[in-house]
Amino acid sequence: MQSSTHTHYDLVVVGGGIAGSMAAVAAGREGLRVLLIEEEGYLGGSLTACGTGPMMTFHAGDKQVVRGLVDEMIQRLVQKGLSVGHIIDSTGYTYTVTPFDSEGMKRELELMCLEAGVQLLYHTSVVVAKVIDGRLGTITCLCAGNLFSVEGTYFIDASGDADLIAMAGIPFEQGRESDGKDQPLTMNFKLVDVDLSVIRNLMDSDVELFPFLAPKAGLQHQASRLSFSGFQQIMGEGIQKGEITFDRDxxxxxxxxxxxxxxxxxxxxxxxxxxxxxxxxxxxxxxRRQVWELYGFLKTHIPGFEKARMTYSGPRIGVRSSRRLKGAYRITAQDLLNETIFEDAISACGYPIDIHSPDGAETDSTFLREGGYYTIPLRSLLNEQVPNVLAAGRNISCEFTAHASLRVSPSAGAIGQGAGAAVALAIQTNTDLLHLDLDALHATLRNAGAFVG
Ligand SMILES: Cc1cc2nc3c(=O)[nH]c(=O)nc-3n(C[C@H](O)[C@H](O)[C@H](O)COP(=O)(O)OP(=O)(O)OC[C@H]3O[C@@H](n4cnc5c(N)ncnc54)[C@H](O)[C@@H]3O)c2cc1C
Incomplete structure (x- = not known):
């Protein structure tokens, strides 16, 4: 074993997706010595490494319920022409979507981390986490054939898959409660030279092709970038003829x-x-097989796609759901539908429960009341077994169904900010995370622009 680094940090964040990046910036701005470890050579996680987007949604009706650092990142992109900001969702599914330039996002997240004094460590995986007497103190990392250790007072697992939590032996669950199955994985891809004016015209002339938009026809005229969901008949025919060989409707x-x-x-x-x-x-x-099948199908059958050219797939397949912490509080679907405002709320979300079925083509959606939103309690990031390890992002403690809403990227980023702020307060006041002064936590988050309900 080769040892090249051995350093102590106040906070070690594992995973530089939107949650980990926001956690690191929040803690860094509070003056903590922060290390952010990321397997890839850039930040953004699913948003930059899996081609997912747009970010959806920052809103609940007209109210913006995701603010703070994630919104700041978007406004910085807007200023540079790298995002059009929050615009109407022309699929009709949710309130707003936030398109962005993924190369721009990589750079902006990096800038925010560097400005906050965060030490970045790319191309590095955490491979061992050894808990001694109920605390994690040291992790072993791997980069370019070098194994080395890093020490921390607190650790945030923002790996999406709860890798650190699993390695540390902290209880977790995975998948649907009935059979452990996760939502399907999806490899997204990007096409350029799509003639979207053709789709816009179809939305005007034949809105029934777009089922979520149909009851809200005309919405598309308010959207400077187009999102659409439709053409079920064409997809059905493609499946019947064997041109599409997987379940997608x-x-x-x-x-x-x-x-x-x-x-x-x-x-x-x-x-x-x-x-x-x-x-x-x-x-x-x-x-990847499905990507190539679809690419050919879209070019042949979908109006406006004739000249489309694929520029990018993945690069990694997208993982919607995997391990989730079994934490001090497990968020339920009922909490979402009740629009619960927890006393230890750290963030909010107004996105519907959007389950891509683990079994096939269907997407099962349960909508919150129009304009309704719920909050995320700090306890759903915490656990009693190893209290100095937190979850942040899509791996927090919740039911499978609740996860299908709170996992979206604005929410994951806001959860990350909450995690970073909580650790900062714990260190500043020498208090354990389960007994933080919640007024002080809310004051820190509000001062940093966040919305906590
Ligand atoms: C196909 C698909 C489509 C989606 N579409 C949308 C959408 O349109 N809008 C939307 O808002 N959301 C969408 N989502 C959801 C959203 O993108 C994610 O849930 C959210 O971005 C998760 O953020 P995160 O930071 O929690 O995790 P991730 O984005 O998964 O980030 C985790 C990071 O940790 C790193 N990592 C993992 N393990 C280790 C390790 N052991 N050591 C070091 N680093 C590690 C990874 O490389 C990654 O960068 C989609 C998701 C998928 C899969």
Missing amino acids: IVLCFETNAKNEVIVNMTRVLDKNPVKPLELTEAELEG
Whole structure:
């Protein structure tokens, strides 16, 4: 074993997706010595490494319920022409979507971390987490064949898959309660040279092609970038003729910040466990096969796609759900539908419960009341077994159904900010996380622009 680094940090964040990045910036701005460890050579996680987007949604009706650092990041992109900001969702599914330039996001997240004094450590995986007497003090990392250790007072697991939590032996659960199955994996891809004026015209002349938009016809005219969900009949015929060989019933595309560039969010890889090594590789292979099948199908059958050109797939297959912490509080779907405002709320979300079925084509949606939102309690990030390790982002403690709402990227980012702020307060006041002064936590978050209900 080669040892090249051995350093102590106030906070070590594992995973530089939107949650980990926001956690690191929040803590860094509070003066903590922060290390952010990321397997890739850039930040953004699913948003930059899996081609997901747009971010949806920052709103609940007209009210913006995700603010703070994630919104600041978007406003910085807007100033640079790298995002059009929050615009009407022309699929009609939710309130707003936030298209962005993924290369711009990589850079902006990096800038925010560097300005906050965060030490970045790229191309590094955490491989061992040893808990002694109920505390995690040291983790072992791997980079370019070097194994080395890093010490921390607090650790945030923002790996999406709760890798650190699993390695530290902290209890977790995975998948649907009835059978442990996760939502399908999806390899997104990006097409340029799509003629979206053709789709806009169809929305005017034949809105029934777009089922979520139909009751809100005309919404598309308010959207400077187009999102659409439709063409079920064409997809059905494609499946019948064997041109589409996987379960998908609708065309779902989102225009990015660049006009006529779309993200295609349609492939469906079922029955692969994203935290089983060989199955993850099988999912990548199947995802890429589906991408090429769909690419040809869209060009042949969907109006406006004739000249489309694929510029990008993945790069990694997207994982919607995997391990979730079994924490001090487990958020339920009923909490969401009740629009619960927890006394230890750290963030809010107004996105529907959006379950891509683990079994096939369907998407099962349960909508909150129009304009309704719920909050995320700090306790759903915490656990009593190893109290100096927190979850943040899509791996917090919740039911499978609740996860299908709170996992979206604005929410994951806001949860990250809450985690970073909580650790900062715990260190500043020498208090354990389960007994923080909640007024002080809310004051810190509000001063940093966050919305906590
Ligand atoms: C196909 C698909 C489409 C989606 N579409 C949308 C959408 O349109 N809008 C929306 O808002 N949300 C969407 N989502 C959801 C959203 O993108 C994610 O849930 C959210 O971004 C999760 O953020 P996160 O930071 O919690 O985790 P992630 O984005 O998964 O980030 C985790 C990071 O941790 C790193 N990491 C993992 N393990 C380790 C380790 N051991 N050591 C070091 N680093 C590690 C990873 O490389 C990654 O960068 C979609 C998700 C998928 C899969």
